[in-house]
Amino acid sequence: MRRTVAEHRAAVAGLLRWSSGYGGGTAETVPLRRALGRALAADVTAPVSLPPFDNSQMDGYAVHGADLGGGRALTVVDPIPAGAVPAALAEGTAAPIMTGAMLPAGGAAVVPIEQAVPPQFYSAADLARTAEAPVTVGLPATEHGRFVRRAGSDIAAGEAALVAGTILGPAQLGLLAACGVGTVPVRPRFRVLLLSTGDEVAEPGAPLAPGTIYDANTTLLEAALVEAGADVERHRLLGDDPAVLQRAFAAITAGSTNLVLSTGGISQGAYEVVKQALAGSSVEFSSVALQPGGPQAHGTISGIPFLGFPGNPVSAIVSFEMFLRPALQQLTGVPAPRPDLDAVLLEALDSPAAKHQVRRGLFRGGKVTLVGGPDSHLLHALAASNCLVHVPVGVTALQAGDTVTVTLIGPVPADPFAVEDVLVLDDTGARRPD
Numbered sequence: 214m215r216r217t218v219a220e221h222r223a224a225v226a227g228l229l230r231w232s233s234g235y236g237g238g239t240a241e242t243v244p245l246r247r248a249l250g251r252a253l254a255a256d257v258t259a260p261v262s263l264p265p266f267d268n269s270q271m272d273g274y275a276v277h278g279a280d281l282g283g284g285r286a287l288t289v290v291d292p293i294p295a296g297a298v299p300a301a302l303a304e305g306t307a308a309p310i311m312t313g314a315m316l317p318a319g320g321a322a323v324v325p326i327e328q329a330v331p332p333q334f335y336s337a338a339d340l341a342r343t344a345e346a347p348v349t350v351g352l353p354a355t356e357h358g359r360f361v362r363r364a365g366s367d368i369a370a371g372e373a374a375l376v377a378g379t380i381l382g383p384a385q386l387g388l389l390a391a392c393g394v395g396t397v398p399v400r401p402r403f404r405v406l407l408l409s410t411g412d413e414v415a416e417p418g419a420p421l422a423p424g425t426i427y428d429a430n431t432t433l434l435e436a437a438l439v440e441a442g443a444d445v446e447r448h449r450l451l452g453d454d455p456a457v458l459q460r461a462f463a464a465i466t467a468g469s470t471n472l473v474l475s476t477g478g479i480s481q482g483a484y485e486v487v488k489q490a491l492a493g494s495s496v497e498f499s500s501v502a503l504q505p506g507g508p509q510a511h512g513t514i515s516g517i518p519f520l521g522f523p524g525n526p527v528s529a530i531v532s533f534e535m536f537l538r539p540a541l542q543q544l545t546g547v548p549a550p551r552p553d554l555d556a557v558l559l560e561a562l563d564s565p566a567a568k569h570q571v572r573r574g575l576f577r578g579g580k581v582t583l584v585g586g587p588d589s590h591l592l593h594a595l596a597a598s599n600c601l602v603h604v605p606v607g608v609t610a611l612q613a614g615d616t617v618t619v620t621l622i623g624p625v626p627a628d629p630f631a632v633e634d635v636l637v638l639d640d641t642g643a644r645r646p647d
């Protein structure tokens with residue numbers, strides 16, 4: 214009995230949710246620079262306020278609360294660089310103050326240097342002469358608090374900075390650094406044991422013997438798993454001997470990993486090693502209405518989730534994108550930037566009526582060109598594509614100009630038309646006349 218893509222997706226998600234043991238693991242504490250993309254394991258409270266003290270938003274003059282009305286010459290006093298603790302500001306004086314510098318006690322506002330008369334700062338030598346002939350500055354009227362960044366206006370000490378489960382991106386890590394937090398507790402990564410099967414499959418690097426091919430799946434799937442926030446703690450290349458694979462499965466103990474993932478050996482051949490090694494087990498071998506990625510296996514080994522992907526590399530990665538990546542995202546919260554977009558198909562295609570076909574394409578500017586045919590060995594075409602093109606069950610043909618749904622799996626190249634637009638801008642950013 215053939216399963217639908219949605220049925221298998223739900224089965225994989227349920228398997229990981231109920232059997233992977235993910236979620237109960239011990240948090241690790243890592244330095245901020247190792248925490249990018251990880252999920253925060255506990256709430257973090259701000260240990261300091263941001264900003265920690267009232268400070269200037271502009272390079273200019275700090276003015277006393279009694280002098281906000283402007284119109285009188287103020288005596289210029291010692292400047293306040295960022296990092297200094299200033300003396301209190303007296304009525305009738307103005308202190309040159311730099312962006313980020315602490316506002317002096319008595320200071321009520323900052324007037325930007327451009328609005329001062331004259332609009333300049335004075336040298337230390339000029340100010341040293343203050344005793345004989347005070348240097349003065351004229352400032353326009355301003356209001357209380359103008360260009361002052363108040364302590365705690367971003368976040369107050371003791372407030373929740375980030376909540377558990379937050380995915381730590383540059384902004385979140387920057388906030389923690391600004392709060393002086395150097396290490397963070399993060400949820401453990403989802404751990405995967407990756408097994409590639411096949412007597413014909415050889416480790417890259419060694420000379421290629423006749424009849425053999427290099428192992429692409431280990432590298433392809435490890436990269437995909439890492440990109441999705443998981444950790445391949447171990448991978449093994451195994452041949453087609455069911456006894457060897459059975460021993461490898463028997464060595465897997467409960468709790469040792471969150472998922473066992475294999476490629477190859479699950480179809481209709483005479484040497485389907487995964488099928489043979491798991492005969493009589495609870496693992497289910499099914500045919501999903503998907504191309505590539507039709508043959509699938511799922512179940513548990515020693516209580517640990519097991520997924521068997523087909524051996525063809527494109528079938529394996531399509532299986533990952535269609536089934537495993539969504540389940541990982543649901544479970545770990547690590548974002549999988551895989552937007553689905555509508556695109557105008559630039560050429561015709563055929564598809565089997567009973568299957569959801571996934572073609573590879575290059576999406577740009579709202580349009581998609583197919584890259585290579587539907588076959589599942591076309592790794593070069595996969596590497597030249599940036600999206601999966603979906604042809605739903607029941608659709609047997611599409612024409613150029615039809616709208617399809619694509620899933621972005623790689624970066625979109627710059628639109629050549631957009632580049633031309635940029636080139637006709639002048640130095641000010643205005644569009645030049647054609």
Ligand SMILES: Nc1nc2c(c(=O)[nH]1)N[C@H]1C(S)=C(S)[C@@H](COP(=O)(O)OP(=O)(O)OC[C@H]3O[C@@H](n4cnc5c(N)ncnc54)[C@H](O)[C@@H]3O)O[C@H]1N2
Nearest residue numbers: 409411414428429430477478479480481507523524525528
């Ligand atoms: N009579 C039938 N034959 C096949 C069917 C079918 O329904 N009836 N299904 C086809 C489909 S669809 C697929 S997909 C494959 C899946 O086969 P297996 O999962 O058993 O995978 P293998 O036979 O072991 O390998 C398939 C293919 O992929 C190459 N391969 C395997 N591992 C790697 C690797 N690590 N790196 C690179 N390439 C790998 C292998 O050499 C084969 O060419 O079955 C079809 N057959």
Ligand code: MOO
Nearest residue numbers: 505506507528589
């Ligand atoms: O379904 Mo197979 O996965 O076409 O190549």
